Amino acid sequence: MPPVRRAYATNLGRMRTIPGAWRRAAAGAGLLSADGTGSPTIFAEMSALAAQTGAINLGQGFPDSDGPPEVLEAAREAIASGVNQYPPGRGDVSLREAITEHQHRWYGLMTDPDTDVLVTAGATEALAAVLLGLVSGPEDEVVLFEPYYDSYAACVALSGATLRTVPLRWPDFQPDLDALADAVTDATRIILVNDPHNPTGAVFSAEARAEIVRLAQKHDALIVTDEVYEHLVLDGSRHVPIATLPDAAERTLSISSGGKTFRTTGWKVGWVTGPADLVDAVLAVKQFLTYSGGAPFQPAMAAGLRLGDDYFTGLAEEMRTARDELGAGLRAAGMTVSTPAATYFTVADAGDVGATDAGEFCRALPERVGVVAIPMTAFVRPGERADVRTLVRFAACKRLPVIREAAARLSRL
Ligand code: PMP
Ligand code: GLN
Numbered sequence: 001m002p003p004v005r006r007a008y009a010t011n012l013g014r015m016r017t018i019p020g021a022w023r024r025a026a027a028g029a030g031l032l033s034a035d036g037t038g039s040p041t042i043f044a045e046m047s048a049l050a051a052q053t054g055a056i057n058l059g060q061g062f063p064d065s066d067g068p069p070e071v072l073e074a075a076r077e078a079i080a081s082g083v084n085q086y087p088p089g090r091g092d093v094s095l096r097e098a099i100t101e102h103q104h105r106w107y108g109l110m111t112d113p114d115t116d117v118l119v120t121a122g123a124t125e126a127l128a129a130v131l132l133g134l135v136s137g138p139e140d141e142v143v144l145f146e147p148y149y150d151s152y153a154a155c156v157a158l159s160g161a162t163l164r165t166v167p168l169r170w171p172d173f174q175p176d177l178d179a180l181a182d183a184v185t186d187a188t189r190i191i192l193v194n195d196p197h198n199p200t201g202a203v204f205s206a207e208a209r210a211e212i213v214r215l216a217q218k219h220d221a222l223i224v225t226d227e228v229y230e231h232l233v234l235d236g237s238r239h240v241p242i243a244t245l246p247d248a249a250e251r252t253l254s255i256s257s258g259g260k261t262f263r264t265t266g267w268k269v270g271w272v273t274g275p276a277d278l279v280d281a282v283l284a285v286k287q288f289l290t291y292s293g294g295a296p297f298q299p300a301m302a303a304g305l306r307l308g309d310d311y312f313t314g315l316a317e318e319m320r321t322a323r324d325e326l327g328a329g330l331r332a333a334g335m336t337v338s339t340p341a342a343t344y345f346t347v348a349d350a351g352d353v354g355a356t357d358a359g360e361f362c363r364a365l366p367e368r369v370g371v372v373a374i375p376m377t378a379f380v381r382p383g384e385r386a387d388v389r390t391l392v393r394f395a396a397c398k399r400l401p402v403i404r405e406a407a408a409r410l411s412r413l
Pocket of ligand 1: 061198226228258259268
């Protein structure tokens with residue numbers, strides 16, 4: 001047996017002397033400290049804390065139960081029948097057809113599976129390939145709604161674009177439309193929209209969506225939408241993709257993935273749909289990131305996308321119950337709590353229970369009550385947005401008894 005060596009991955013401090021684009025990614029995501037060392041993402045940090053303390057993990061959003069048996073079985077069957085080599089660069093044909101059918105069934109969108117659909121390694125790769133593929137340099141601006149999902153600012157930084165932000169403010173987290181009109185100019189290359197929104201759980205208003213399209217047209221910008229929570233709209237209404245708005249489709253790339261919808265976050269099957277020339281530009285980069293991957297999971301995702309409507313509405317109902325139980329626990333603790341319209345996420349103000357800093361609060365929470373959560377400060381530019389200083393995101397994507405136990409623990413805060 002060779003001697004056991006220290007793990008490198010946990011020792012990011014060694015990277016301080018290493019030049020390279022990693023610094024841009026780390027700095028973009030607020031993970032580069034003053035001494036030049038990088039840190040893991042907030043999700044990695046908080047899941048490690050949960051593992052170490054045995055606390056209930058309402059931090060990183062991943063379910064603790066399996067997805068639909070038909071989908072799991074389709075993956076097993078694919079492996080058993082030899083679907084184990086590189087899938088086509090654009091993705092398995094049956095999956096591209098299923099994505100096309102899904103976009104039509106739910107939203108009335110017409111896409112051609114041969115030209116307008118690209119399968120990716122999760123929404124994460126789609127976002128990276130879109131930004132790297134469609135940005136030319138610092139003269140291009142990318143508009144983000146802040147707080148934003150962590151990979152957005154990292155990939156904007158990697159792409160070399162200039163970042164512009166539009167605030168979403170507690171408690172309704174709707175975009176400030178005046179700030180949006182100021183942020184979008186002729187320099188804007190992409191307006192990157194995440195609707196339904198992580199980390200706030202907000203669904204953008206019809207007015208906000210229309211304004212995004214109006215401004216993109218006025219300034220000839222592209223719209224990129226991240227819709228991974230499309231089937232987690234909790235009030236029974238149907239998600240409205242921006243691509244369905246009048247004149248929007250021609251300038252919009254829509255991104256989604258099966259991770260949330262089919263409780264398979266570890267499978268990493270995502271997709272981009274939109275006009276063929278834009279999809280080609282994304283493919284030109286994507287083919288050198290992974291080329292392709294997840295062969296047996298692609299037909300399984302196709303089976304998932306073809307499930308009956310009941311599956312999708314049932315998922316949203318379950319998540320609504322979990323949201324309500326979690327919200328009740330947080331309110332019982334004396335916190336002001338958002339009522340998210342969609343997603344796994346509920347935001348609470350820890351300032352109401354004496355916190356002055358959400359990061360400190362979250363790092364102490366496992367010891368105090370045995371629950372892990374994520375500070376909202378991880379989703380904004382470092383040091384900006386004092387208004388989110390005490391806000392905390394809780395993810396309710398666990399089985400109901402686990403949510404109830406977490407709610408009971410939190411209510412004792
Ligand atoms: N976008 C948002 C808003 C997300 O919340 C997530 C993951 N939770 C992703 C993208 C990444 O999706 P995937 O796991 O399919 O890469
Ligand atoms: N999307 C998940 C969340 O917001 C985290 C995914 C990740 O760890 N990168 O909780």
